[in-house]
Amino acid sequence: MKADTRLFGEIDIQDDKIITLKEGIIGFPDLQHFTLIFDEEKKGGVKWLQSMDDPEFAMPVINPLDVKPDYKPTVSTEELEALGEMPIESTFILVTMTVPKEIEKMSVNLKAPFIINMENLQGAQLIVEDDYPVKYMVYDILNKKESSGKEENSDKQENSDKKESPDKKEKR
Numbered sequence: 001m002k003a004d005t006r007l008f009g010e011i012d013i014q015d016d017k018i019i020t021l022k023e024g025i026i027g028f029p030d031l032q033h034f035t036l037i038f039d040e041e042k043k044g045g046v047k048w049l050q051s052m053d054d055p056e057f058a059m060p061v062i063n064p065l066d067v068k069p070d071y072k073p074t075v076s077t078e079e080l081e082a083l084g085e086m087p088i089e090s091t092f093i094l095v096t097m098t099v100p101k102e103i104e105k106m107s108v109n110l111k112a113p114f115i116i117n118m119e120n121l122q123g124a125q126l127i128v129e130d131d132y133p134v135k136y137m138v139y140d141i142l143n144k145k146e147s148s149g150k151e152e153n154s155d156k157q158e159n160s161d162k163k164e165s166p167d168k169k170e171k172r
Helices: 077-081 137-161
Strands: 002-005 007-011 019-021 033-037 047-051 058-062 093-097 114-117 122-125
Touching: 033 058
Parallel strands: 019 122
Antiparallel strands: 002 007, 019 033, 033 047, 047 058, 058 093, 093 114, 114 122
């Protein structure tokens, strides 16, 4: 399927990469078909939930565990049953991000995550029963993670520079 998107230009998405949200998303019930756009080289980070119904609509999303490692939303069994049989390893959770002009006020919505069954690509945006905030501030968390990631990469490079290559080892 080809889509001419506002943010990414023309993209070609395989049918087996289309996520169906039968109830749509909060505020946009008619938008029911999406794909995830992300940098495959980066394991985590921001992804884009791109509507296949409206090429103008895409929203940034992130794995909530990247910003809140103890995130364990509670949803009703009935809501999950609508997504089909879903073992824990096939469950994918994303939360929406809001990135205002004042980037320090960046937040994620922990109250209404997307729950996706990766086996059948059925998903839903659900309101969790827990007392999670709609605006959970994440700028400092992500900034700290990025800084520590750069330090780790620098340390790894420094350590690999110190290692002798096999052809330079002294015979003993």
